[in-house]
Amino acid sequence: MENDIWRWLADESALQQLMAGQSTIMLLLIIVVCIAMLSKGADWMIDGVVDLASRTGMPKIVIGATVVSLGTTLPEAFVSVMAAYMGNPGLALGNGVGSIIADTGLIFGLTCLLVAVPVNRFILNRTGWVQFSSASLLVLIAIGALLMTPEGAEPFLPRSVGFFFLGLLALYLYMTYRWARGSGETGNGEAALPSEDELMSLGRAWLLVIGGLLLVILGARVLVPAASEIAIRLSVPEDVIAATMVAFGTSLPELMTAIAAVRKGHPEITVGNIVGADVLNVLFVIGAAAVAAPLAIPANFYYFHFPAMLIILLSFRIFISMNKGVFHRWQGVWLLGVYLIYIILQYALNIGAAH
Amino acid sequence: MNSTSPLKILLATDGSDTALAATDFLMGLPLPTKTEATVMTVLKSLLREEEMAELDEEQQELYEKVSHETNSEAQQLLDTEAQRLQNSGIHTRTLVRSGHPAEEILREASDGRYDIIVVGSHGTHDPKRFLLGGTSDRVFEYAPCSVLIVKPASDEADSDSHLRILLGYDDSPPARAAVELLAALPLPENTRLKAVTALPLIKMFRQDVRQQLNWIWKQKQTLAQQALERLKKEVDWKNVDVSTELLETKDVASALLEQAEAFNSDLMVIGNKGKTSFERFLLGSVTAKVTHHAPCSVLAVRQPETDRT
Numbered sequence: 001m002e003n004d005i006w007r008w009l010a011d012e013s014a015l016q017q018l019m020a021g022q023s024t025i026m027l028l029l030i031i032v033v034c035i036a037m038l039s040k041g042a043d044w045m046i047d048g049v050v051d052l053a054s055r056t057g058m059p060k061i062v063i064g065a066t067v068v069s070l071g072t073t074l075p076e077a078f079v080s081v082m083a084a085y086m087g088n089p090g091l092a093l094g095n096g097v098g099s100i101i102a103d104t105g106l107i108f109g110l111t112c113l114l115v116a117v118p119v120n121r122f123i124l125n126r127t128g129w130v131q132f133s134s135a136s137l138l139v140l141i142a143i144g145a146l147l148m149t150p151e152g153a154e155p156f157l158p159r160s161v162g163f164f165f166l167g168l169l170a171l172y173l174y175m176t177y178r179w180a181r182g183s184g185e186t187g188n189g190e191a192a193l194p195s196e197d198e199l200m201s202l203g204r205a206w207l208l209v210i211g212g213l214l215l216v217i218l219g220a221r222v223l224v225p226a227a228s229e230i231a232i233r234l235s236v237p238e239d240v241i242a243a244t245m246v247a248f249g250t251s252l253p254e255l256m257t258a259i260a261a262v263r264k265g266h267p268e269i270t271v272g273n274i275v276g277a278d279v280l281n282v283l284f285v286i287g288a289a290a291v292a293a294p295l296a297i298p299a300n301f302y303y304f305h306f307p308a309m310l311i312i313l314l315s316f317r318i319f320i321s322m323n324k325g326v327f328h329r330w331q332g333v334w335l336l337g338v339y340l341i342y343i344i345l346q347y348a349l350n351i352g353a354a355h
Numbered sequence: 356m357n358s359t360s361p362l363k364i365l366l367a368t369d370g371s372d373t374a375l376a377a378t379d380f381l382m383g384l385p386l387p388t389k390t391e392a393t394v395m396t397v398l399k400s401l402l403r404e405e406e407m408a409e410l411d412e413e414q415q416e417l418y419e420k421v422s423h424e425t426n427s428e429a430q431q432l433l434d435t436e437a438q439r440l441q442n443s444g445i446h447t448r449t450l451v452r453s454g455h456p457a458e459e460i461l462r463e464a465s466d467g468r469y470d471i472i473v474v475g476s477h478g479t480h481d482p483k484r485f486l487l488g489g490t491s492d493r494v495f496e497y498a499p500c501s502v503l504i505v506k507p508a509s510d511e512a513d514s515d516s517h518l519r520i521l522l523g524y525d526d527s528p529p530a531r532a533a534v535e536l537l538a539a540l541p542l543p544e545n546t547r548l549k550a551v552t553a554l555p556l557i558k559m560f561r562q563d564v565r566q567q568l569n570w571i572w573k574q575k576q577t578l579a580q581q582a583l584e585r586l587k588k589e590v591d592w593k594n595v596d597v598s599t600e601l602l603e604t605k606d607v608a609s610a611l612l613e614q615a616e617a618f619n620s621d622l623m624v625i626g627n628k629g630k631t632s633f634e635r636f637l638l639g640s641v642t643a644k645v646t647h648h649a650p651c652s653v654l655a656v657r658q659p660e661t662d663r664t
Binding site: 042043046047050060061063064067068071072120123180220223227256257261264265266268269272273327 | 555556559560561563564565567571572575
C-alpha cells in the first residue's frame with residue numbers, strides 16, 4: 001500500500017490512471033481534501049516562516065510585505081506550477097485568471113455587500129493601478145503572442161515572460177515595502193516582530209514550514225489530475241474547471257481571511273489583500289507557472305476569461321476613484337453579479353468546448 | 356432606566372441552587388433605593404389540552420390536585436424569595452405563570468418593560484419546575500432588555516470584601532449603556548472596576564502582521580485608548596477605583612474571560628449588541644461566549660429600546 005502511494009505520487013501516468021478509476025463523487029471529495037490541504041499547508045508555512053523571519057530581527061514591515069503577502073497566494077502558485085509542470089497549461093492559466101476573478105468578484109464583492117469597507121484613496125489609487133496594470137500587461141503579452149503565432153498554431157507564454165513576471169514580482173514586493181515605509185502610518189512597523197514569549201520553539205517553527213510545504217505540494221500534486229479528470233467527465237475544457245472550481249478552492253485563504261476580517265470588524269485588510277492577491281496571481285502564479293513550462297493560451301481566454309477579468313478589475317478600479325470613504329453595497333452586488341455570470345456562463349454556454 | 360424612573364428587575368426562579376444563588380447575588384448588589392423587583396416562576400403544563408379532554412373524572416380530580424399542590428409549592432417558593440428581597444429593602448411582587456419557561460419570561464420582560472432579567476446560569480431538571488437547561492441561554496439570546504446571569508459563588512470568592520467588576524468595553528452604544536447603568540448604581544466605596552478593550556487580531560495566515568501595519572489599525576488603537584480615558588475621567592464614578600487596559604488579541608471573548616479570572620472578578624459586565632440569528636451565525640457573538648464560560652456572574656447590557664435609533 002505504502003509503495004503504491006509513492007508510485008502514484010512519483011509517476012504521473014499512475015496518478016492519472018488512479019483518478020480515472022474513481023467515481024465522480026470520489027473525485028470531488030479528493031478535490032475538497034486537496035483544497036483543505038493547500039489551505040492548511042499555506043497557513044502552517046506562513047506561521048512558521050513568520051516566526052523564523054522574526055528571529056532574524058527582520059522588521060515587521062518587511063515580513064508583512066513579503067512572507068505574509070505571498071502566503072495566501074501559495075495555493076494558487078503551487079497548483080499552477082504543478083499544472084504547468086504536469087503538462088496542463090489550461091489549468092495553470094485558468095487557475096491564475098480565475099483566482100483574480102474569484103478574489104475580486106466573489107470575495108471582495110461579498111465583503112462589500114456585508115459591511116462598509118473603508119477606502120484610503122491615496123494608498124489604493126497607487127496599488128490599484130498596479131493591480132489593473134499587471135492584469136492588462138498579461139493580456140497585452142497574450143495578444144502579442146497571438147499576433148506572432150503562425151496560423152493554426154496555439155499562442156503561448158514563453159519561459160522568458162515567466163522570468164520577466166518574476167522580476168516584476170521582486171520589484172513589486174520591494175515597492176510595497178517602500179510604500180509601507182513611506183506612508184508613515186504603519187505604527188511600529190520598523191520594530192522586529194514579537195517578544196520572546198510570543199515566539200514558538202525553533203523546532204516547531206521548522207516543523208510547520210516543512211509540514212506546511214509537504215501539505216501544499218501534495219495537495220497541488222493530487223488536485224491537478226483530479227481536476228483534469230473532472231473536466232473530462234463533465235466534458236468541459238480544463239480551464240473551465242480551473243477558473244471555477246480550482247480557482248475557488250485556491251482562493252480559500254483569501255475567503256477565510258475576508259470572513260475573519262468581517263467577523264472581527266476589520267474589513268480594511270481585505271481590500272489590501274485582494275489588490276495584493278490580484279497582482280500576485282499574475283506576477284507570481286502565472287509567472288512561476290510559465291517558468292515551469294511555457295503556457296499555451298487556449299482560444300477561449302481571448303474572448304472569455306481575459307475580458308471577464310478586465311471587466312471586473314476595471315469596475316474595481318473605477319469604484320476606487322469614485323468612492324469617498326467607503327465602498328458601497330451596490331458595488332458589491334455588481335462585482336458579485338459579474339462573478340456569478342462568469343461562472344454560470346462557462347457551464348451554460350460550454351465556453352471553449354469546440355476548441 | 357433613567358434617573359427618575361425606578362430600576363425594574365425581573366427575577367426568574369425555579370428553586371434550584373443556582374436560582375437561589377441569583378436571589379442571594381441580587382441581595383448583595385448595590386441597587387438604587389427605588390428598585391422594584393418581580394419574582395416569577397413558570398410552571399410547565401403537565402398535560403396538553405387535548406390530553407386533558409381525554410381524562411376521566413377520577414384522573415381529572417387527581418390532575419387538579421397535583422396542579423394545585425404544584426401551584427401552592429410555587430407560590431410558597433416565590434413568597435420566600437420575595438421576602439428575602441423585601442428584607443434587603445427591595446420592593447417586590449410575585450408572579451406565577453404556566454407554559455414554556457423561556458417564552459413566559461421573555462413575554463413578561465417585554466410586557467412589563469423591565470430593565471434587567473435575572474436568571475441562574477442553569478436550572479434544575481425537575482420536570483415539574485422550570486428553567487430546564489437552556490432556558491437561561493434562550494432568555495439571554497432573545498431578551499428585550501439587559502440580562503444578569505448568576506453563577507453561584509465559589510467558596511474562595513469571598514476572600515476579598517471589595518466588589519470587583521470587569522467591564523468589557525468597546526465604546527459601542529450597548530457598551531456605553533453598560534457604563535451608564537453601572538455609574539447609576541450606588542457602588543460601595545472601594546469597588547474595583549477594570550475596563551478592558553480587546554482589539555481583535557486575525558491570526559489566520561498571519562494576517563495580524565499586515566493588520567497591525569495598516570493605517571486604520573493605528574487609528575483604531577488611538578480611538579480605543581481615548582475611549583478608555585474618557586470612560587475613566589468623564590464618568591462620575593464617585594469612590595470607585597477604576598483601571599483600564601487595552602489588549603490586542605486573536606480571541607476577544609477568551610481574552611476577556613482570562614482578564615476576569617485574573618482580576619478575580621465577582622461580576623462581568625458587557626454590552627450586548629443583540630444580533631439577528633443570521634448575524635450571529637456569521638459574526639459570532641463575543642457576549643454569548645463570555646456568558647457561557649464566565650468564571651463569575653455576567654451582566655449583558657442592552658441599550659434601552661428608546662435610545663435605539
